[in-house]
Amino acid sequence: MGKCEQCIIRQFNSLKSLTKEELIRISGCKTTKTIKKGEIIFEEGENINGIFCVKDGICKLSKLSANGKDQIVKLVVKGDLLGQRSLVGEESANLSAVALNDMEVCFIPKHEIMNDLQQNSKFSFDVLQQMAKDLKESDDIIVNMAQKSVKQRLAETLIYVYNHFGNNDEGFLDVILSREDYANIVGTATESAIRILSQLKKEGLISTSGKQIKIEDLKGLERIE
Amino acid sequence: MGKCEQCIIRQFNSLKSLTKEELIRISGCKTTKTIKKGEIIFEEGENINGIFCVKDGICKLSKLSANGKDQIVKLVVKGDLLGQRSLVGEESANLSAVALNDMEVCFIPKHEIMNDLQQNSKFSFDVLQQMAKDLKESDDIIVNMAQKSVKQRLAETLIYVYNHFGNNDEGFLDVILSREDYANIVGTATESAIRILSQLKKEGLISTSGKQIKIEDLKGLERIE
DNA sequence: GTTAAAACATGACAAATATCATATATTGTT
DNA sequence: AACAATATATGATATTTGTCATGTTTTAAC
Secondary structure, three states: OOOHHHOHHHHHOHHHHOOHHHHHHHHHHOEEEEEOOOOEEEOOOOOOOEEEEEEEOEEEEEEEOOOOOEEEEEEEEOOOEEOHHHHHHOOOOOOEEEEOOOEEEEEEEHHHHHHHHHHOHHHHHHHHHHHHHHHHHHHHHHHHHHHOOHHHHHHHHHHHHHHHHOEOOOOOEOOOOOHHHHHHHHOOOHHHHHHHHHHHHHOOOEEEEOOEEEEOOHHHHHHOO | OOOHHHOHHHHHOHHHHOOHHHHHHHHHHOEEEEEOOOOEEEOOOOOOOEEEEEEEOEEEEEEEOOOOOEEEEEEEEOOOEEOHHHHHHOOOOOOEEEEOOOEEEEEEEHHHHHHHHHHOHHHHHHHHHHHHHHHHHHHHHHHHHHHOOHHHHHHHHHHHHHHHHOEOOOOOEOOOOOHHHHHHHHOOOHHHHHHHHHHHHHOOOEEEEOOEEEEOOHHHHHHOO
16 A cells, blocks of 8 residues: 555645654555545535545535535545545535546545644644635635526536646547536536537537537637626 | 733634734734724735734625626624635635624734744634634535525525524614625625515515514525425 | 437426616615 | 615516426446
């Protein structure tokens, strides 16, 4: 099993602020898991009792609403931590995490990391900065949800996916989300998301092949009002 | 001018985790401001260079969207801190803060509090916990925005105001928001907010007198679907 | 390769919400 | 008290989005 102090992933998240001794201790107690596409990492309400460090793959953080629809709040990628909020708030998960493709994650139990969080102020401040960033993003999403049309939000989601995950060899977005996932990010009905994607196709802004989507005119997508 | 180490307000926020020495130092450099209803405390994009401790009054945190509408993201009340996120993220304000009634706030300059944040891990962890709470609330708002009707959201906002600020002598909500403010919290057109309030009145769930609103049937409001 | 299940697509219609117009009420100012 | 400015109220209508029905394509399992 890999060692945290040699793991390159930690450079991308707050774990980089841990001391070598802390990393070695954590390395000794972490467990590495392989998670298949579609599998649940944790569900809302669950006590996760630790944090996950995403070594590879992507997952969605979502919450089930009263009407039975899932709302995706955030996409978590390689290098991100998962579960910090619940850890800090000392409460059960507010969101569910489901793998969007095959993943590899390391799980660090709460009792091993909690002390570091309370005593290593560099680490704690780093987690704080990440959380501040997440909070800003969430606040911005609130504004978008409230003030932009479904079409605008969907276009922005495509741009977001393009900017964060890029293209594969054939020019298609490298992360494959179902139409339902897009609908659940944007906060609309699946049929509406499909309809708008068809519309964007007709307008020549994107093209598709099965579930795959290719951005044909980024500027055009950005211009949608 | 009051002294932080004797100020009762700090018991309600993260400042309670500062040491006596830190408090005395901060007390010496803070400035106390009186802000009238409707006045701007800071605007999005502004460098606030410190945090505000709200001693009295209430303000709204909002963001202007492209279509010219303000979206209210959070109400900040007596005892809360203001500006932590920008401080931690070391960036300009993402939201504007406008007083909803007369306020009294203390301003603590960045350079005086930043060291404490980076070195006093108890304080830093306390701020982290507050930010985790804010993040959870923002995520929950995203889900509500995406999945609930305007009527539900408005009803929930009324319940929120009732639970957090209570009633005055005559049984009206103690915080007076304009119909436009309600619309900007819920993320709808002002006319729609007004229309729904009228509807709630007809249904006997609330009553009004000018801008004042009285909750007549809390259970009924909670039951709206 | 066949086949069943799941996902995608689209039309028709219904419901929710926004916009525009206009009237009334409230509030603050002189 | 009179006035202007602002906020509230409501009707008529347009637009957006959701829902239901149904057909097609894609995917995954055998």
